[in-house]
Amino acid sequence: xxxxxxxxxxxxxxxxxxxxxxxxxxxxxxxxxxxxxxxxxxxxxxxxxxxxxxxxxxxxxxxxxxxxxxxxxxxxxxxxxxxxxxxxxxxxxxxxxxxxxxxxxxxxxxxxxxxxxxxxxxxxxxxxxxxxxxxxxxxxxxxxxxxxxxxxxxxxxxxxxxxxxxxxxxxxxxxxxxxxxxxxxxxxxxxxxxxxxxxxxxxxxxxxxxxxxxxxxxxxxxxxxxxxxxxxxxxxxxxxxxxxxxxxxxxxxxxxxxxxxxxxxxxxxxxxxxxxxxxxxxxxxxxxxxxxxxxxxxxxxxxxxxxxxxxxxxxxxxxxxxxxxxxxxxxxxxxxxxxxxxxxxxxxxxxxxxxxxxxxxxxxxxxxxxxxxxxx
RNA sequence: GGGCAGUUACCAGAGUGGCCAAAUGGGGCUGACUGUAACUCAGCUGUCUUUCGACUUCGGUGGUUCGAAUCCAUCACUGCCCA
Numbered sequence: 001x002x003x004x005x006x007x008x009x010x011x012x013x014x015x016x017x018x019x020x021x022x023x024x025x026x027x028x029x030x031x032x033x034x035x036x037x038x039x040x041x042x043x044x045x046x047x048x049x050x051x052x053x054x055x056x057x058x059x060x061x062x063x064x065x066x067x068x069x070x071x072x073x074x075x076x077x078x079x080x081x082x083x084x085x086x087x088x089x090x091x092x093x094x095x096x097x098x099x100x101x102x103x104x105x106x107x108x109x110x111x112x113x114x115x116x117x118x119x120x121x122x123x124x125x126x127x128x129x130x131x132x133x134x135x136x137x138x139x140x141x142x143x144x145x146x147x148x149x150x151x152x153x154x155x156x157x158x159x160x161x162x163x164x165x166x167x168x169x170x171x172x173x174x175x176x177x178x179x180x181x182x183x184x185x186x187x188x189x190x191x192x193x194x195x196x197x198x199x200x201x202x203x204x205x206x207x208x209x210x211x212x213x214x215x216x217x218x219x220x221x222x223x224x225x226x227x228x229x230x231x232x233x234x235x236x237x238x239x240x241x242x243x244x245x246x247x248x249x250x251x252x253x254x255x256x257x258x259x260x261x262x263x264x265x266x267x268x269x270x271x272x273x274x275x276x277x278x279x280x281x282x283x284x285x286x287x288x289x290x291x292x293x294x295x296x297x298x299x300x301x302x303x304x305x306x307x308x309x310x311x312x313x314x315x316x317x318x319x320x321x322x323x324x325x326x327x328x329x330x331x332x333x334x335x336x337x338x339x340x341x342x343x344x345x346x347x348x349x350x351x352x353x354x355x356x357x358x359x360x361x362x363x364x365x366x367x368x369x370x371x372x373x374x375x376x
Numbered sequence: 377g378g379g380c381a382g383u384u385a386c387c388a389g390a391g392u393g394g395c396c397a398a399a400u401g402g403g404g405c406u407g408a409c410u411g412u413a414a415c416u417c418a419g420c421u422g423u424c425u426u427u428c429g430a431c432u433u434c435g436g437u438g439g440u441u442c443g444a445a446u447c448c449a450u451c452a453c454u455g456c457c458c459a
Contacts, residue, residue: 104413221411
């Protein structure tokens, strides 16, 4: 995997670049749709590729390990052939499930012991087997196994959590470096900066990770309950230290405004469930603010879903029709809303990229943030 | 014509003397959702009031009772059964 920077913004830390993987090139900054269980919910692969113009999607180690199971993915020849997505894939390590399934797990030095949310069965995730599993899934970018520390953790907890994550990281690299890809194309391991909202912990974590000289670096443990300003502050602290010539991935973030703010602070990659889940729950994102489709006000608004939208659904269907589909719970409603939202997120990062290249990113961002804040 | 069962809020439906403005679903309105245990979750849904609270309700009317959605009488309507 290689990363080349094509343009730097003169007024901010924003940059436009190209990531080259075994499954093609990614133009950054980029948003990566989340496809936890081997599918971006409600989306066909051709819709992802042609209509939302996604360039890379996510999968999740924890979910894919439970179902369909690693042996099936190996028999299939990896996730790409299994799900028919021929572009790049990134897998999360299960570190986020250490956080979100915290009632069903036990942390130990060796790893995290989980109870399956499906059948209650016990499983142990270690840095080593998480690397092996991600080798078997065959993602182009695989993530270190970490503890995603809650945003409101106290300093002592955050420090201990970070120390564990750092010990796990060394074991991740040891395993990763002593194993080979299984399907004939390269894989890259991204370490994850933790440290909660404490600048000194974040700095220490970033310095440690910078020394690993990984193909790319991730910032985790943000947007997990801390104030947004803290998140921005932590991104600044960390990006001072993380190598400038490697892609930076802000995990799990976020709102359209979060993306623009983070891009301005030097982040290149994002993923978030927001466009997909919120879409299924009736929220649309547009350049002029968010729309709650369930609201009565849309029942007789026959204007297009998004006159500025680039996906065909934006012009084809009216807000009133989509309001109806969402209200009655029709599958098509979830599909249209998801497609629109993903297309919007991808268009947003393309616009960001273009303004970085053209050199007016900051002015554009200021204008956009004001609009995006609206509630329509 | 006779018998039986029933009539509760937008709908369905519980409640059969005080703990009832009345369970629970659905529907409606609003909100939440940030590396997906999420097509999920939360709040509100008689009237007035920000809250406390006040007021008006359980087919109609009239009773019994300190007190009635709940008991009695009667009328109306609905369903089923027998002629």
